[in-house]
Amino acid sequence: MGNQVELLVSLQVVDQQLRERTEAIEALQQGLAGIESELAAQRNLLDACRAERAELEARRRELQGALDDEESRMKDRRMRLNRIRNEKEASAVRREIEVGKEGNQKIEEDLLVVYEALDTVAARETELQKEYDAIEVRRAEQQAKVDTEVATLSAGLDEARQRRDELAATIDSELRRQYEAIFVRRRGLAVVEVRGGTCQGCHMRVAPQLSNEIQRNQRVIVCPNCHRILYARAETSVSA
Numbered sequence: 001m002g003n004q005v006e007l008l009v010s011l012q013v014v015d016q017q018l019r020e021r022t023e024a025i026e027a028l029q030q031g032l033a034g035i036e037s038e039l040a041a042q043r044n045l046l047d048a049c050r051a052e053r054a055e056l057e058a059r060r061r062e063l064q065g066a067l068d069d070e071e072s073r074m075k076d077r078r079m080r081l082n083r084i085r086n087e088k089e090a091s092a093v094r095r096e097i098e099v100g101k102e103g104n105q106k107i108e109e110d111l112l113v114v115y116e117a118l119d120t121v122a123a124r125e126t127e128l129q130k131e132y133d134a135i136e137v138r139r140a141e142q143q144a145k146v147d148t149e150v151a152t153l154s155a156g157l158d159e160a161r162q163r164r165d166e167l168a169a170t171i172d173s174e175l176r177r178q179y180e181a182i183f184v185r186r187r188g189l190a191v192v193e194v195r196g197g198t199c200q201g202c203h204m205r206v207a208p209q210l211s212n213e214i215q216r217n218q219r220v221i222v223c224p225n226c227h228r229i230l231y232a233r234a235e236t237s238v239s240a
């Protein structure tokens with residue numbers, strides 16, 4: 001049984017390295033996902049701003065068209081006025097010209113408001129675009145960094161997993177399953193040393209009788225407190 005627990009200790013070293021690398025890869029990818037969602041949020045703001053500007057542009061064209069129409073009607077009225085000899089008709093056209101002028105003034109005021117709004121929106125769009133570009137640069141840098149680091153971390157991962165499986169195959173399957181369950185539950189620490197009568201996993205004292213049994217190595221013993229598999233180093237068993 002002693003040999004089996006020793007094999008578990010070796011397996012745990014490999015498993016810890018695998019776990020560390022897998023977690024590092026996940027952390028890198030999560031970091032990248034963070035920047036990507038930041039970029040998507042910024043793209044939404046930019047799109048909304050562009051839609052607002054397009055709406056204002058449409059309104060500007062509409063008002064400009066109305067102004068042009070009104071101007072050509074005004075030209076007509078002035079020509080008509082030059083030809084009219086009848087004073088009553090002339091005053092009616094003059095009245096039309098007055099009303100037209102008022103209408104024009106109103107359109108010009110509306111246009112001014114639209115132009116001001118367009119300036120504001122254009123300035124905001126420039127700002128948003130600048131921020132978007134900065135995030136995009138950051139994302140590209142991070143992507144390159146993540147790609148390089150993930151490639152380094154992934155190199156030899158398959159071979160390591162294969163070696164792990166070969167080592168695992170030499171361990172009693174029931175013991176291995178027990179170890180694997182503890183490894184997952186206890187976040188990568190399933191087999192721990194008993195040193196100075198203390199479990200190195202949870203730092204609780206282990207009863208002397210149990211300690212002696214662990215030294216003898218005749219059966220698999222788990223810590224009564226943290227349920228990790230316990231072992232004692234050969235050196236300490238010599239001095240015992």
Ligand SMILES: [Zn+2]
Pocket residue numbers: 199200201202203204223224225226227228
């Ligand atoms: Zn313990």
